[in-house]
Amino acid sequence: KVPDNGILCLKLRIHYDTDYLDLVDAEIVKLFGTMSNQGNLNANPFVVTWDTENPSYKTGKLMTLTFAAKDLETLPAGEELITVECAELYMYAADGRTPIDAEYKMNQPDVYVASPVDADGNGSVNTDDALYLLRHSMLPERYPVDVDVDLNGDGVVDGRDAEMLYKMVS
Numbered sequence: 001k002v003p004d005n006g007i008l009c010l011k012l013r014i015h016y017d018t019d020y021l022d023l024v025d026a027e028i029v030k031l032f033g034t035m036s037n038q039g040n041l042n043a044n045p046f047v048v049t050w051d052t053e054n055p056s057y058k059t060g061k062l063m064t065l066t067f068a069a070k071d072l073e074t075l076p077a078g079e080e081l082i083t084v085e086c087a088e089l090y091m092y093a094a095d096g097r098t099p100i101d102a103e104y105k106m107n108q109p110d111v112y113v114a115s116p117v118d119a120d121g122n123g124s125v126n127t128d129d130a131l132y133l134l135r136h137s138m139l140p141e142r143y144p145v146d147v148d149v150d151l152n153g154d155g156v157v158d159g160r161d162a163e164m165l166y167k168m169v170s
Contacts, residue, residue, distance in 0.1 A: 011088040013045040014065060017081040020074065024167045025066040025152055025160065047087070066152045068168045072115050116168045117147045130166035134159055 016023060023041050028048055030036045039047040048063060067082065069075055116125045120132035136143040137158045151161040151168075 009049070009051050009088055010062075010086070011047065011049045012063075013047050013085045013087045015045045015083045015085065016067060017079075018044055020070055020076070020081055021067040022070060022168075023065060024068045024164050025064075027064040029062050045085075049088075064152075064154075066164065068164070069115055116165060117145075117149055117151070119145050119147065119149055119165070121146060126169050127166060130162050130169065133157075133165055134162035137162060 014023075023044075023046055026038055026041060026046070026048075028036050028038050037047075037049045037051070039045075046065065050062070075081075117129065117133075118125050119129040119136065122128075132143060133145070133149055136145055136149065140157075149161055149165075150157050151164045154160075
Protein backbone atom coordinates (compact mmCIF):
# COMPACT_ATOMS: atom_id res chain seq x y z
CA LYS A 1 0.00 0.00 0.00
CA VAL A 2 1.12 3.54 -0.69
CA PRO A 3 -0.94 6.58 0.40
CA ASP A 4 -2.35 8.58 -2.55
CA ASN A 5 -1.25 5.86 -4.95
CA GLY A 6 -2.73 2.48 -5.68
CA ILE A 7 -2.15 -1.04 -6.78
CA LEU A 8 -1.78 -1.38 -10.51
CA CYS A 9 -1.00 -5.07 -10.51
CA LEU A 10 -0.84 -7.51 -7.62
CA LYS A 11 -0.41 -11.24 -8.15
CA LEU A 12 -0.46 -13.75 -5.30
CA ARG A 13 0.33 -17.45 -5.50
CA ILE A 14 -1.05 -19.69 -2.79
CA HIS A 15 0.68 -23.06 -2.49
CA TYR A 16 -0.93 -25.79 -0.41
CA ASP A 17 -0.12 -29.37 0.51
CA THR A 18 -2.48 -31.53 -1.57
CA ASP A 19 -1.63 -34.58 0.54
CA TYR A 20 -3.70 -33.05 3.34
CA LEU A 21 -5.85 -30.23 1.91
CA ASP A 22 -8.31 -29.43 -0.86
CA LEU A 23 -9.15 -25.84 -1.79
CA VAL A 24 -12.96 -25.76 -1.75
CA ASP A 25 -13.93 -22.07 -1.82
CA ALA A 26 -12.45 -18.71 -2.83
CA GLU A 27 -13.97 -15.33 -2.01
CA ILE A 28 -12.04 -12.63 -3.88
CA VAL A 29 -12.56 -8.92 -3.11
CA LYS A 30 -12.83 -6.85 -6.27
CA LEU A 31 -11.22 -3.45 -5.94
CA PHE A 32 -12.88 -0.35 -7.36
CA GLY A 33 -12.01 0.03 -11.03
CA THR A 34 -10.20 -3.28 -10.98
CA MET A 35 -10.36 -6.58 -12.72
CA SER A 36 -9.67 -9.63 -10.57
CA ASN A 37 -8.63 -12.92 -12.12
CA GLN A 38 -8.62 -16.06 -10.07
CA GLY A 39 -7.30 -19.45 -10.92
CA ASN A 40 -9.12 -22.74 -10.97
CA LEU A 41 -9.95 -24.09 -7.50
CA ASN A 42 -8.16 -27.32 -8.43
CA ALA A 43 -4.95 -25.50 -9.34
CA ASN A 44 -1.93 -25.60 -7.06
CA PRO A 45 -0.63 -22.98 -6.75
CA PHE A 46 -3.90 -21.06 -6.78
CA VAL A 47 -3.17 -17.70 -8.45
CA VAL A 48 -5.09 -14.47 -7.98
CA THR A 49 -4.33 -11.27 -9.89
CA TRP A 50 -5.73 -7.80 -9.36
CA ASP A 51 -5.14 -5.49 -12.32
CA THR A 52 -6.39 -1.98 -13.05
CA GLU A 53 -5.84 1.04 -15.25
CA ASN A 54 -7.19 3.27 -12.47
CA PRO A 55 -5.18 2.52 -9.34
CA SER A 56 -7.19 2.42 -6.14
CA TYR A 57 -5.98 2.50 -2.56
CA LYS A 58 -6.98 -0.52 -0.46
CA THR A 59 -6.14 -1.84 2.97
CA GLY A 60 -7.60 -4.88 4.66
CA LYS A 61 -8.77 -8.24 3.38
CA LEU A 62 -8.38 -9.01 -0.31
CA MET A 63 -9.50 -12.63 -0.26
CA THR A 64 -10.59 -15.57 1.84
CA LEU A 65 -9.72 -19.11 0.83
CA THR A 66 -11.28 -22.12 2.54
CA PHE A 67 -9.54 -25.47 2.66
CA ALA A 68 -11.01 -28.85 3.58
CA ALA A 69 -8.86 -31.42 5.31
CA LYS A 70 -8.74 -34.76 3.54
CA ASP A 71 -8.38 -36.54 6.88
CA LEU A 72 -8.35 -34.53 10.11
CA GLU A 73 -6.60 -37.31 12.03
CA THR A 74 -3.56 -37.24 9.74
CA LEU A 75 -3.02 -33.45 9.72
CA PRO A 76 0.60 -32.94 10.79
CA ALA A 77 0.91 -30.69 13.85
CA GLY A 78 3.13 -27.64 13.48
CA GLU A 79 3.76 -28.00 9.74
CA GLU A 80 3.05 -25.16 7.33
CA LEU A 81 0.53 -26.56 4.87
CA ILE A 82 -0.32 -23.24 3.16
CA THR A 83 2.12 -20.59 1.90
CA VAL A 84 1.42 -17.26 0.19
CA GLU A 85 3.88 -15.74 -2.27
CA CYS A 86 3.63 -12.21 -3.64
CA ALA A 87 4.58 -12.91 -7.25
CA GLU A 88 4.18 -9.39 -8.67
CA LEU A 89 3.49 -5.94 -7.28
CA TYR A 90 3.48 -2.90 -9.54
CA MET A 91 2.65 0.59 -8.30
CA TYR A 92 2.69 3.90 -10.12
CA ALA A 93 3.01 7.48 -8.97
CA ALA A 94 0.11 9.93 -9.31
CA ASP A 95 1.09 10.63 -12.92
CA GLY A 96 0.18 7.03 -13.73
CA ARG A 97 3.46 6.38 -15.54
CA THR A 98 6.35 6.46 -13.09
CA PRO A 99 6.93 3.14 -11.30
CA ILE A 100 7.52 3.49 -7.57
CA ASP A 101 8.61 1.14 -4.82
CA ALA A 102 5.61 -0.22 -2.99
CA GLU A 103 5.23 -1.09 0.64
CA TYR A 104 3.11 -4.10 1.37
CA LYS A 105 2.45 -6.40 4.27
CA MET A 106 1.50 -10.03 4.09
CA ASN A 107 -0.46 -10.90 7.22
CA GLN A 108 -0.09 -14.31 8.74
CA PRO A 109 -3.17 -16.08 7.40
CA ASP A 110 -5.86 -17.32 9.71
CA VAL A 111 -5.92 -20.98 8.81
CA TYR A 112 -9.38 -22.45 9.13
CA VAL A 113 -9.71 -26.00 7.86
CA ALA A 114 -13.24 -27.28 7.48
CA SER A 115 -14.30 -30.89 7.86
CA PRO A 116 -17.50 -32.57 6.62
CA VAL A 117 -20.33 -32.67 9.15
CA ASP A 118 -23.32 -34.92 9.69
CA ALA A 119 -25.84 -32.06 9.48
CA ASP A 120 -28.97 -34.22 9.46
CA GLY A 121 -27.75 -36.41 12.34
CA ASN A 122 -28.35 -39.78 10.67
CA GLY A 123 -24.86 -41.13 11.32
CA SER A 124 -23.41 -40.75 7.82
CA VAL A 125 -21.96 -37.81 5.91
CA ASN A 126 -23.15 -37.51 2.31
CA THR A 127 -24.88 -35.14 -0.12
CA ASP A 128 -28.11 -35.42 1.90
CA ASP A 129 -26.31 -33.46 4.63
CA ALA A 130 -25.58 -30.64 2.18
CA LEU A 131 -29.27 -30.45 1.26
CA TYR A 132 -30.26 -30.51 4.95
CA LEU A 133 -27.73 -27.74 5.66
CA LEU A 134 -29.22 -25.61 2.88
CA ARG A 135 -32.67 -26.12 4.40
CA HIS A 136 -31.27 -25.26 7.84
CA SER A 137 -29.79 -22.01 6.50
CA MET A 138 -33.26 -20.92 5.36
CA LEU A 139 -35.43 -22.44 8.13
CA PRO A 140 -33.25 -23.14 11.19
CA GLU A 141 -36.23 -23.78 13.49
CA ARG A 142 -37.64 -26.45 11.20
CA TYR A 143 -34.26 -28.04 10.37
CA PRO A 144 -32.18 -27.93 13.57
CA VAL A 145 -28.56 -29.11 13.79
CA ASP A 146 -26.53 -30.28 16.78
CA VAL A 147 -23.07 -29.66 15.27
CA ASP A 148 -21.12 -26.61 14.09
CA VAL A 149 -22.19 -26.11 10.47
CA ASP A 150 -20.44 -22.78 9.76
CA LEU A 151 -17.97 -24.53 7.47
CA ASN A 152 -16.29 -21.47 6.00
CA GLY A 153 -15.87 -19.78 9.39
CA ASP A 154 -17.51 -16.49 8.40
CA GLY A 155 -19.94 -16.49 11.34
CA VAL A 156 -23.03 -17.07 9.16
CA VAL A 157 -24.67 -20.35 8.17
CA ASP A 158 -25.89 -19.94 4.60
CA GLY A 159 -25.91 -21.51 1.17
CA ARG A 160 -22.13 -21.11 0.85
CA ASP A 161 -21.69 -23.55 3.73
CA ALA A 162 -24.09 -26.00 2.09
CA GLU A 163 -22.25 -25.67 -1.23
CA MET A 164 -18.94 -26.24 0.53
CA LEU A 165 -20.27 -29.37 2.25
CA TYR A 166 -21.57 -30.66 -1.08
CA LYS A 167 -18.12 -30.19 -2.67
CA MET A 168 -16.49 -32.04 0.22
CA VAL A 169 -18.73 -35.10 0.10
CA SER A 170 -19.46 -35.47 -3.62
